[in-house]
Amino acid sequence: MEIIRYAELKAHPWRNGGGVTRELASHPTAAATQDSTAGGWDWRVSIAEVSKAGDFSAFPGMDRVLTVLEGELLLLSVDGAEHPLEKYRPFRFSGDAAAAGALPTGDIRDLNVITRRGVFKGYTSIIELSKKRAHPVFEGQLGILLQGQAAVTPGTAGTQLGTPSGGETAPGTAADSPGTPGAEPTPLARYDAVVGSDTGTPEILGRGFLAVVSIDRVGD
Structure with a gap:
């Protein structure tokens, strides 16, 4: 039986400085791809802490499911359309889309499931x-x-x-x-x-x- 202890995971800063991400699991693993943030995997499950409004990283050829875990609201813009995401309400969108997040009620923490389209689905x-x-x-x-x-x-x-x-x-x-x-x-x-x-x-x-x-x- 395998347990991934969150407290032991290393935090990686976002490229835009808007938060940090901790990877729970990926395939292939981060060790095999050298850089878990570069999208050299076919799927990844991670938890992000978002403390600043701004653009999300693009993941061409991927699909995403985002779920707010802490905080009241993430206002997610996907290709210009706004989606208010409340706690524990998963939302699916394309990694190809231009996406950005606003934090009208303060910092949030979210769960991200990203999969390579046509290979895996999360x-x-x-x-x-x-x-x-x-x-x-x-x-x-x-x-x-x-x-x-x-x-x-x-x-x-x-x-x-x-x-x-x-x-x-x-x-x-x-x-x-x-x-x-x-x-x-x-x-x-x-x-x-x-x-x-x-x-x-x-x-x-x-x-x-x-x-x-x-x-x-x-x-x-």
């Missing part, structure tokens, strides 16, 4: 956790604790339960899953990410909200 769903019903995280997914208290255990190998890869959703309800009897739960801190697996599928229990990021290969 989805972000926000679910409400339960202490009685574990939420499984499958292969090709990341489960990111956004708020509250939660712990993860290795689940039952080969479990077929779960939330199918879907579109952008508002907070919903976790799926039932029994977990592995006797498994010691590992506590999660805010923004820690659990890497999904179909063998010993990790299962998350707690109170709060979880972002489930699914990266699907196009054509699979």
Whole structure:
């Protein structure tokens, strides 16, 4: 079972100086591409802190899903059209578009899922956790604790339960899953990410909200 600890991630400044980004995961990895900010990957999941209004970096040939995690509002302009983005409301747009952000209510933090068009497609769903019903995280997914208290255990190998890869959703309800009897739960801190697996599928229990990021290969 793999956990990415947010507190251990290095912050990389934006090219325009408007914030910093911490990469949770990418493919190929940053080590393989030498520079994770240059777009030499086919997909990337990151969390950004935005403290200054201004242009977003362009990612030609990519698609983006952006979700505000902290702060009240991001006013996103995409090719001249304004989109008010509220907390926990994922929004999809093209990385080719001219995009800029304004901060009418102050600084924000957001989750970014960027995928190479025609190769991968990314989805972000926000679910409400339960202490009685574990939420499984499958292969090709990341489960990111956004708020509250939660712990993860290795689940039952080969479990077929779960939330199918879907579109952008508002907070919903976790799926039932029994977990592995006797498994010691590992506590999660805010923004820690659990890497999904179909063998010993990790299962998350707690109170709060979880972002489930699914990266699907196009054509699979």
